[in-house]
Amino acid sequence: MSLLPLLLLAAAPTAYAADSPRRSTAASDDAYWTAERMAAAHPVTDGVRAGARPTAPAAEPPAPSHPFDGLPPVGTFFWTDDTGAGRSCGGTIVRSPHRDLVVGAGHCLRSPKPRRHLSFVPQYHDGQKPFGLFPVERVYIDQRYYDLGTGAGARWDYSVVRVGPRADGAEAQEAAGGFGLGVYPGYEHRRVRLIGYPGTDDATHPKPLDCRSATHRYTSTDPAAPGDFLEIACAGYIGGTSGGPFLVRSPTGYRLIGVIGGYHTGGDFPDISYSSYFTADILALYLHAVRGDAPAQPQ
Template sequence: MLGTGLAPAAHAKAPAAGHSVAPELETYWTSARMTAALPFDADGTGEAGPAADGPRPGEHIPPSRSFDGIPQAGTFFWTDANGMGRTCSGSVVRSPGRDLVLSAGHCLKGYSGTSPKRHLAFVPQYHDGLKPFGVFAVKDNGVYVAQEYYDLGEHAGAAYDFGFAVTEPNEHGKRLEDVTGGVQLLTDTGYFHAPVRMIGYPGGAAKPLGCWSWTTKWSSDDPADPGTFLRIACDAFVGGTSGGPMLVPWSGGWAVIGVIGGYHTGGNTPQVSYSASFSTATRALYRAAVTGAPPAGPAT
């Protein structure tokens, strides 16, 4: 299910400093191009792994189903000189700037700063080649991943596998949350939640997957991926679903308690997924993103 890119193709031009890329991206991401974009996801979801991970003997695995999605969840697209692709899932979280997407740290870290993989854009409720709310470019230097995750790496830093992307208005000048609404970010809520609705975009699929399940506590048995994580069983969550939200009912809509990632960057099998536990570090990263603080980045 994983890919590394597409053969060189026409690509969006690099924008001039201070110039909004929203109109260009809206024009560039046609239905045909979005459908043709190859999946690129650095996670290991759905791949075999060396340590114990996956369903337990006799465990019930709730089924997932393909559907048209919800406005607050979507997938990322990117372009560069070598082609175009799709990567990971995300959800719109409530914020003062009404412009914030939550995803996994391993999904976003490669787009920090002035990464050559520019024109990263979020398409809420993408399905069947459609962009019902438009295309929202991620701001230059708008990727926020914890410094600990950069420093420790995706395995030793698994407990910090979350991140935020600050978006620009779409081609109509509308802010993201103004057109989609947002989900409430919850932290320090523990590990046990039911019911939980998990949504993710499998790489290359025309529609997202949805699944209803519950979360439990998982203490890592792999010294390379230390920490304690949320664990959830849902079938068919493969590469591309990383960063997808784990949602619980909330006043007026939904709240997010986790994103697919963390332990083994989300899990080594399609039946069981994980999330880093949202706590102090998550709140600090959220504050940095909403206040426009200089984002962390890889050590030089």
């Protein structure tokens, strides 16, 4: 289901709230995130998928993946955690009225611990920032995901993130483009493109992975993590790929129908990945972000 008809039914987006000025830290964050610091950033550790076992009991062999230079709207969030260590997680620019929204995984940004230099780099690869850097202003996560956690709340493992302009004033979508946001997209798709930035505790890979495979409906058998999820078999998607997009073709280009996360924060194996199913709940987050409403907060 395309996002556009639903947006046409919604009220026109209002200006950002007066109590939330758009203060860009792009210049200072851009200077901080050197190629060396980005390469040294590790995947998030808050509930991130383990990928500990080498193979999954899949019904069919996973499709192969290969490194590439990425797509302009798909990139990486970078930040430093409360210990000062660099962290990273994937995200994708989606089309929006203010051209400033990125969708990622909820578990990446759910922690209430302080984050510094939190920014988004479109098409990050090989230590490069081909479209510059966009500082994060607000993170929208469903209140149920905050309250229930990464297991019981796995159905809401996504985030809509508002980013500020680049140092020269350009918005993220103006600079790198964006994809449509698809809600209620269905589970069965013959050809889905999965992109992810793999990393380990030792090093972050310099390039993202690319894979094309079919998606299916997976109904969780774990009572601690209930729900229905998109499932895809793509090889090599280890820890660090969280937030990477599930993309399908549409007449207007790619649509984003999922992000690596959800069931067991993306899965227990490197060759089977999951996404929370996009419903009206993610549309509500999107509209809150468009209007500049106050986001939910951890209790």
